[in-house]
Amino acid sequence: MWWEKAFNRLGIIALISLVLAACNAPDMTPSEPTAPTYENEAYTQFLIRLTRLSTEAVQPIPETVPVQPKVVKLGKELFFSPQLSRNDTIACASCHILSQGGDDNRPVSFGIHGRKGEMNSPTVLNSGFNIAQFWDGRAPTLEAQAEDPITNPVEMGFDTLQQLVDKLNADAHWRQRFLDTFGEPPTADGLRFALAEYQRALITPGSRFDRYLMGDQDALNDQEKRGWHAFQHLGCINCHQGINLGGTLFQKIGLYKPTLMEEKRWLGRFNVTQHIEDKFVFKVPGLRNVADTAPYFHDGSIPTLEQAVAIMIEAQIDLPPQPEIIDDLVAFLKTLSAPLKEVGLEP
Ligand code: HEC
Numbered sequence: 001m002w003w004e005k006a007f008n009r010l011g012i013i014a015l016i017s018l019v020l021a022a023c024n025a026p027d028m029t030p031s032e033p034t035a036p037t038y039e040n041e042a043y044t045q046f047l048i049r050l051t052r053l054s055t056e057a058v059q060p061i062p063e064t065v066p067v068q069p070k071v072v073k074l075g076k077e078l079f080f081s082p083q084l085s086r087n088d089t090i091a092c093a094s095c096h097i098l099s100q101g102g103d104d105n106r107p108v109s110f111g112i113h114g115r116k117g118e119m120n121s122p123t124v125l126n127s128g129f130n131i132a133q134f135w136d137g138r139a140p141t142l143e144a145q146a147e148d149p150i151t152n153p154v155e156m157g158f159d160t161l162q163q164l165v166d167k168l169n170a171d172a173h174w175r176q177r178f179l180d181t182f183g184e185p186p187t188a189d190g191l192r193f194a195l196a197e198y199q200r201a202l203i204t205p206g207s208r209f210d211r212y213l214m215g216d217q218d219a220l221n222d223q224e225k226r227g228w229h230a231f232q233h234l235g236c237i238n239c240h241q242g243i244n245l246g247g248t249l250f251q252k253i254g255l256y257k258p259t260l261m262e263e264k265r266w267l268g269r270f271n272v273t274q275h276i277e278d279k280f281v282f283k284v285p286g287l288r289n290v291a292d293t294a295p296y297f298h299d300g301s302i303p304t305l306e307q308a309v310a311i312m313i314e315a316q317i318d319l320p321p322q323p324e325i326i327d328d329l330v331a332f333l334k335t336l337s338a339p340l341k342e343v344g345l346e347p
């Protein structure tokens with residue numbers, strides 16, 4: 001649709017041209033819900049303020065986010081529970097291994113009964129900063145995303161989300177946990193909200209790059225600084241921007257060298273919009289912790305970061321990939337990694 005295209009372009013312009021006077025820092029105080037609610041309005045407002053306040057195309061990850069600790073706790077239990085699959089074998093955490101970058105380190109994922117999926121599992125870390133979820137962005141929010149794996153026949157295998165809600169209701173432990181958290185037994189909304197709230201809490205602040213952005217000149221070495229310079233000058237930053245260095249735009253893969261991508265079967269945004277011009281358009285992936293999330297691209301076809309960067313230079317920038325520039329860029333990308341913080345669950 002026209003407005004989606006306009007939004008994509010505006011996204012770049014808006015982020016780059018937002019030069020606003022310094023105002024109050026965003027309020028990041030987590031707040032406990034007073035009454036059961038399946039929304040986190042504070043988080044939405046926080047994201048809006050964060051984007052408005054930014055004067056740079058790329059921003060550090062905030063030290064904390066406004067989430068509700070009680071809901072985060074329930075969400076974590078659900079995320080790690082194999083009971084969320086039909087035969088009690090697969091948890092969200094089976095394909096999103098939090099200690100290994102939040103993905104599963106495989107080209108494509110394996111779900112219930114060892115069934116093979118078709119897409120590479122993206123990281124769930126910092127996913128609350130993305131404008132949409134999935135490679136084709138078909139889920140507008142983390143709440144909307146949660147249903148998909150549960151009812152996917154090659155992932156968790158339920159026919160409907162209600163089947164899982166009924167299963168949780170029949171289990172005394174889960175009934176009590178939902179009652180404690182929301183004051184009511186398991187519902188589809190409660191389940192979606194708890195999973196989403198947990199993932200919003202999964203952030204990785206304090207990387208060396210973020211320390212550099214915040215003024216610590218010694219946080220990067222000379223090669224890493226050259227890489228950051230190249231990232232900006234070559235124009236990687238036109239697509240990989242925002243807090244996640246990605247997750248803010250939909251862009252075509254193989255912009256200048258479609259032939260490099262010809263064998264790629266998955267049509268991306270086209271599946272959502274059915275517009276010819278959206279063929280091979282994907283959500284620009286965030287590059288946070290990218291050194292820990294190999295293999296790369298939506299089909300997991302590229303095993304190393306060096307190869308992924310070389311393809312980007314050729315296909316998205318239209319320059320010959322030179323080994324020195326690749327090395328500098330890879331060195332820079334490695335500075336985007338930082339340990340996981342589960343906001344709301346800190347001791
Ligand atoms: C069998 C493996 C598997 C399981 C189980 C699984 N996922 Fe995923 N997840 C994937 C794959 C593959 C994708 C990418 C699919 C796509 O883009 O079409 C994905 C995408 C996502 C995304 C989107 C991230 C982004 O940046 O676009 C989120 C969030 C997510 N999963 C959370 C969950 C949650 C919550 C659960 C449990 C309810 C779960 N996943 C269960 C494999 C899995």
Ligand code: HEC
Pocket residue numbers: 231234235236237238239240251252253255282283284285286287290293295296297298299305308309312313316317329
């Ligand atoms: C025109 C937009 C655009 C530009 C410019 C661009 N990228 Fe990308 N980048 C993408 C898209 C879209 C993908 C996802 C492609 C896919 O999965 O098929 C991607 C994927 C990646 C990946 C793989 C991430 C993952 O998790 O699979 C890396 C690494 C990357 N880009 C780095 C770079 C670097 C470094 C540059 C500059 C040399 C750059 N990109 C320039 C749009 C862009």
